[in-house]
Structures are given as C-alpha cells and as structure tokens.
Amino acid sequence: MPKLTIDGKNIEVAKGTTLLEAAQQLGIYIPRYCYHPKLSVSGSCRMCLVEVERGPKLVTACSTEAADGMAVLTASDKVMAARRDVLEFLLINHPLDCPICDQAGECGLQDYYMKYSLRKSRFSQEDKVLRQKRRAAGPRLMLDNERCILCTRCVRFCSEVTKTFELEVMERSDHSFIDLKEGKALDNDYSLNIADLCPVGAFTSRDFRFKQRVWFLKKTPTICLGCATGCKIEAHHNENTIYRLAPRPNSETNTWLCDHGRLSYKAVQAGDRLAKGVIKNGLIDLEPALREAATRIDEAKGAVAVLGSPWLSVEDNAALARLAKDAIKTESYCFDLTAEQGIKDGILINKDPAPNTSGVKLVKEALGGISLEELVRRIAAGQFKVVLTEARAALLIKDALKTSGPRLIVFACAKSEIPAGAYATFPYATYFETPGTFVNYQGLRRRTEAPVEAPEGVKPLWALVNKLAAYSGAGLRLDSAEDALKEIIFK
Ligand code: SF4
Ligand code: SF4
Ligand code: FES
Numbered sequence: 001m002p003k004l005t006i007d008g009k010n011i012e013v014a015k016g017t018t019l020l021e022a023a024q025q026l027g028i029y030i031p032r033y034c035y036h037p038k039l040s041v042s043g044s045c046r047m048c049l050v051e052v053e054r055g056p057k058l059v060t061a062c063s064t065e066a067a068d069g070m071a072v073l074t075a076s077d078k079v080m081a082a083r084r085d086v087l088e089f090l091l092i093n094h095p096l097d098c099p100i101c102d103q104a105g106e107c108g109l110q111d112y113y114m115k116y117s118l119r120k121s122r123f124s125q126e127d128k129v130l131r132q133k134r135r136a137a138g139p140r141l142m143l144d145n146e147r148c149i150l151c152t153r154c155v156r157f158c159s160e161v162t163k164t165f166e167l168e169v170m171e172r173s174d175h176s177f178i179d180l181k182e183g184k185a186l187d188n189d190y191s192l193n194i195a196d197l198c199p200v201g202a203f204t205s206r207d208f209r210f211k212q213r214v215w216f217l218k219k220t221p222t223i224c225l226g227c228a229t230g231c232k233i234e235a236h237h238n239e240n241t242i243y244r245l246a247p248r249p250n251s252e253t254n255t256w257l258c259d260h261g262r263l264s265y266k267a268v269q270a271g272d273r274l275a276k277g278v279i280k281n282g283l284i285d286l287e288p289a290l291r292e293a294a295t296r297i298d299e300a301k302g303a304v305a306v307l308g309s310p311w312l313s314v315e316d317n318a319a320l321a322r323l324a325k326d327a328i329k330t331e332s333y334c335f336d337l338t339a340e341q342g343i344k345d346g347i348l349i350n351k352d353p354a355p356n357t358s359g360v361k362l363v364k365e366a367l368g369g370i371s372l373e374e375l376v377r378r379i380a381a382g383q384f385k386v387v388l389t390e391a392r393a394a395l396l397i398k399d400a401l402k403t404s405g406p407r408l409i410v411f412a413c414a415k416s417e418i419p420a421g422a423y424a425t426f427p428y429a430t431y432f433e434t435p436g437t438f439v440n441y442q443g444l445r446r447r448t449e450a451p452v453e454a455p456e457g458v459k460p461l462w463a464l465v466n467k468l469a470a471y472s473g474a475g476l477r478l479d480s481a482e483d484a485l486k487e488i489i490f491k
Pocket of ligand 2: 229256258348349
C-alpha cells in the first residue's frame, strides 16, 4: 500500500492506484479530457499533468501509478503553466464556433480555458487547419471534426464497451481526425453515450442539438422504465418539457444508457397522448367515462377479471389489486407475471422489456390472486363480462379475449396503445408526471420522480382506480399513491 503526499496531504492507496485517482480520493480535482473511469487509459490529452518532486519532468496523473514516498503537486507554477500550454495547443486548430456550438455551457474547452488559461492565443485564425464540419455520423449523432481534440474517448467506447469498433483515428499529426471505419455505421444500441463522453462539441446528439441552451435546463433524478434493468437517469427539462435524459452513473446498475431508454421520454410529449376517456372509439370526458365503466362493472355482478401490469408502478398495481379484492370482490385477479430476466447483450439491455415484473410479484405476495394460466383459462371459458387491465398487459391475454369477447376496460397513455376492441380506455399520468415505485431485475427498489406535469385532466392511475371504486359504491379511500402500498412488504 503506497503512502504518498498530494499537495501536502498524506494518503495511503491500494497498489495500482493512479495519481489522478489518489487525488480524487483526497477531493483534489485534476483536469482531464481523455481519462474516463470506465475506459482504458490513453494518456493522450496531457491535460492532467502534475509535478512529482525531484522528478525530471511533469507526468500525466491518469497514467502514473502512485508509489511509496512520492510528493505530488497538482497546482504548482510549473503545472499551471503546463495546463495553459496544453490548452493553447488544443485550441490552435479549434474553430471559433462557441457562439453557435450546442456544447456551449458544458464544454470542456470553454470550462478549462476559463479556469486554467485566459491566455490570448499566439496563433492566428488564418493558420488553422480546417477539417470537415458537421455531418451525420449515424442516425442519432452529428460529428464536427474541426471541434475534435482527439481524446479518443469515442473510439475507446466503441471498441471497449459496445465492441462494435465503428470509429478510428485516421491520418497523422495535425491532419489526424476521427472517422467511421469503412463500411461501418455508427448505429449501435448505445451510440448516444458518445455525445456525453465527447468533452467538446464534436459529437452531439441529433435529437437534442439546438433544442435548448443547457443553462436553462433543470435536472430531476429519476429511473428509466425502458426495461427491467431500471437504469438511474436524470431528466433535463425546462418549462414542463423534457429535452433529454442522461445517465446517473452508479456502481449498482449503470454507467451508460441505451439509446432506446434515453429516447423513451419522447412518448410523454408525443402527439398521440390521450387526455380524455374513450368509450367504444369515441372520446368523452373522464368523469362520465368512469361512471359508464363503473356501471358495466356493477352490471357484471362479480363476473369481472383484473390483470396487473409489469409496466405499472407497485402503487398502481396495488390499487388495481385492491379494486378487485375489496371493491369488485372478485377472486379472479392476477398479479402473477413472470418474464425472462437478465442482461441480454452483456451491457445493460434486459431480456425483460417491462420495468416492474419484480414489483408486481410483491403485490401478489401481499394481496394474493390467481395464476396467469388460470386467468387465461377462465377468460377463454367465457366466465367474465368485464376484464380490466393496462393496455400493454392486455396483450398477454389477447387470444383468450378474442375467444370469449368480454368488455375490455384498459388504462393507456397514448392512443396507439389502445388494444383493438377495447370497450373503454382511461388515460393516466406517465411516470415522468407522477412518482412511482419500481423494483428492477436485481431486486433493487427505485422511485421515479416527476419532472413535468401531466396534460390537463390526466390523473395518476391509482386515483382513477379510486374513483372507479367510488362510482361502484365501494370506496377504497386512497388519498395518495402511498395509501395503496400499505400491505406491500419490500425486501
Ligand atoms: S470526437 Fe470527441 S470524444 Fe471523439 S476524439 Fe474527438 S473530442 Fe474525443
Ligand atoms: S438498459 Fe433498460 S433501463 Fe437502462 S437505459 Fe436501456 S431501456 Fe432504460
Ligand atoms: S487525462 Fe491524462 S492524459 Fe488525458
């Protein structure tokens, strides 16, 4: 265990720890471009130079291992001068794009120039080596070679994380540039992480660029519901609109995000969001629609089945189970859903596309119910006049529904989700608009937060269930989502 000092502070670190990591443990920040904790060390940008006392020259902190007895200086005159020189070097051929660059506000060059340099360049605009300007580098990314500082983070991401090897450094010296390998397209399932990784405005997201200046964005921590992995994310939003999702790197689940999950926010703001009830294809206000559905449920006199959904939160599933058990008083309710779980691609994407299969299991353990096979058998045998569920879960029983033709009542966020032949549909708030508890495939309990508000009149699903119960004459008395959780035991 080497013992050393950094800026006069003592520290003992595990063998193999680099000077950059050791400084980080002491809370000392060393600037870096090419270093990334989840990529191999390339030591190419020289931004992390530090002084080791009695050493012959400055060393790169990201690639130098801590050794016993070292005395490291991270802010000596020599180090500060080297940082200014490195920045001047990196900026020699950099275009004067800042006013029109979408990276402004979160650009490593801007930030470090303001913090460590503020020196006027000795090179003139006319001498700059020009490179190719913006061009599509795949379906989700733009590349501007002139802005690139050749840190190779993008190249290493594609060769070490996705192992798709699309990118390469071409040519030598000041003619070097990043390009796609011949015959390759930059369309891997994780390509948008490259826009995060790129410390400058060379790679930018085609979805996000020029939609919003980053200093206007507020950040809300939440969870991706794109699959059972349940990655931790941050929603970046302004004035009730989400503009992008970014990872919240953590040691339990994810450093990165897949592109599917990252773009999942778009459904929330899509044109086909449902804001009214639907009865037999006709839009009507929510209250009369709920009364109509409650009447059909009453008429069915217990011949009603309720199916939970792995796309809904634990709270909303629990509310549905209590509706079945305590209000409708049917025995035919099912929260027994299974799916193959586990990482499909060795990175993040889960075999189970639903976010809460594990959470639904907790509802079953607390509130009981029958198996999915038994529910399907009973529906196919024509035992029900009404079946109530969430739109995507209805697909699990679609063949049985076709056989017996009960009235199908579903909850859906978008018109495109409504299953064919649904009798009634109720819009509900997405989990970007209302909080909810989910349990990921690792059994980790996570809560979504609501960065934006639901469209006017659209309520959380538990509140709709509460109203349906009230209109059926049997109140569940749910005043909040938490009320639905009373009997649920989280492990
Ligand atoms: S494009 Fe960005 S991430 Fe790739 S080498 Fe250039 S600066 Fe680094
Ligand atoms: S792996 Fe799953 S949870 Fe993670 S970002 Fe992708 S869709 Fe979302
Ligand atoms: S961060 Fe150390 S050389 Fe780039």
